[in-house]
Amino acid sequence: MTPRMRKLLEFTLDNLVWFMLVFVLAVFSALIPNYFQLGIFANIIEASSVLGVMSIGLALVIIAGHMDLSVESVAALSAMAVGILFCSAGIGLGIKLTPAWLAVPVSLALALAVGGLIGLFNGWLIVKVKMNAFIITLASYIWVRGIVLAVSGGRSAQDLAPAIRWFAIQRFIGLPLTAWIAILCFVLFSVIMAKTPFGRHLVMIGGNETATYRAGIRVTRYLILAFVLAGAIAGLSGWLLAIRTSGATANLGIGLLFNAFAAVVIGGVSLKGGVGALPGVYAGVLLLSAINTAINLMGLPAVYTQVIHGFLVLAAVLLDTFKTRLRQKLA
Template sequence: MNPRTRKALEFVLDNLVWFMLLFVLVVFSIFVPNYFQLGIFANIIEASSVLGVMSIGLALVIIAGHMDLSVESVAALSAMAVGILFCSSGIGMGVQLHPEWLMVPVSLLLALAVGGLIGAFNGYLVVKVKMSAFIITLASYIWVRGLVLVVSGGRSAQDLAPAIRWFGIQRLVGLPLTAWIAVGCFVVFSLIMAKTPFGRHLVMIGGNETATFRAGIRVNRNLIIAFVLAGAIAGLAGWLLAIRTSGATANLGVGLLFNAFAAVVIGGGS
């Protein structure tokens, strides 16, 4: 095969998902009346922002040769924690901070901390205790979702503080700020995976963990960091969920896990 043709074919195969997306958008724009509108595309991006963020954290663990089935429940627990503290109706406590803008970083840090702690717990059992990631994270999927039910009593938290909900209302260049957060996460972690030793080490671990260890790379540390990041990013997804729904319910995010796995696999995660 001609080298130039081969290179072009490799480019098409590496970016096949983007060509498929473009094809779908063109077909829908032609055959669905009033589909080709910036507002509709903005809504699609906004609706997929939570799933996109969750998929980024899941991809880190999958690239490293493991899996994390707990991300959906972690997002729900993080959203419920934010909802209980900063919602004013239902089971919300209506906590107020002054100045009001402080509620944004505090709620975000709370969501990241909840997710990161569960991720650290999963990572410790997988790496140090040598338990199966499938079993551990499946158990976490169950007990974390159960914890959401226990904490909430099956009830919902409503009317999220306006300072936090502001992120779900404001737009920048036609896109909601929540969508820009998802785009920012994608760019940052793409650079981390492509340009940093940590990213390259994760790929090596996923390819051959034993050989990577014998090459002098700290496999255990990198794996634990991957699980912590997956949990923290799931917490960020939960924060975005709370903003989108202006609160949290006991069944928030049900079904996101399988969509996140599909997104990672279709997106090229091995």
């Protein structure tokens, strides 16, 4: 194989998800009436903001060679914390701050702190006590959701403070601010992962932890930080979720974890760690959202979405295996 062909093939493999996204959008636009509209595309981006933000945190941890199953429950707990404090109906306490806009930074800080603390707990157990990431975060997935149920008593909080709701209503170039927050996060973390020593070290840790340890990189600190970031980012997605639904319910966000996994894997992040980049993950998120929108527009019963998502996860993992094999042949 000539070097040029190899380069071309590698470029295709690296950006496969973007090609898939364009292909899927083209097919849907051609086949589904009313799909090809700016409003629909804006809707695809808007609907993917919560999932998108959550996927960033998950991707960081997976790229560093680990796993975090707790992101969905963490997001729910952050959303519930914000909901209980700043909602005025249901179980909401309706706390009023003066000036009213102060509720924005306070609620955001609360959501980030809740997520970051759970991330720290996960990270400490996994990295310092050296327990298995899968089991620890599975446990967190369960107990954090348990806390959501316990503090809410199974009831919900409604009517989020208008100052916070503002982010869902206010639009900039046709997109609500919540979507811009997601896009901003993707740009920010893409730059961090690709251009800074921190990102480079995370990728290298995911590739060969022993080598990075021998090279004097503080692996423990980096990995714990990755878990804290994943938690805090999940907290941010919970904050967005509370804004989107103007409150919080006990079963908020159930099923998001598997969508996030699907997005991350479809986006080209290998579950073995060390491979993948965040722009691809965003394309994966958009791809899922595009498919959801298509299902809605075609009027398929919503009960089928779960089946389709399940098969998407399966397809994503198959794709991952296939790509790994192809790369080995290239090597």
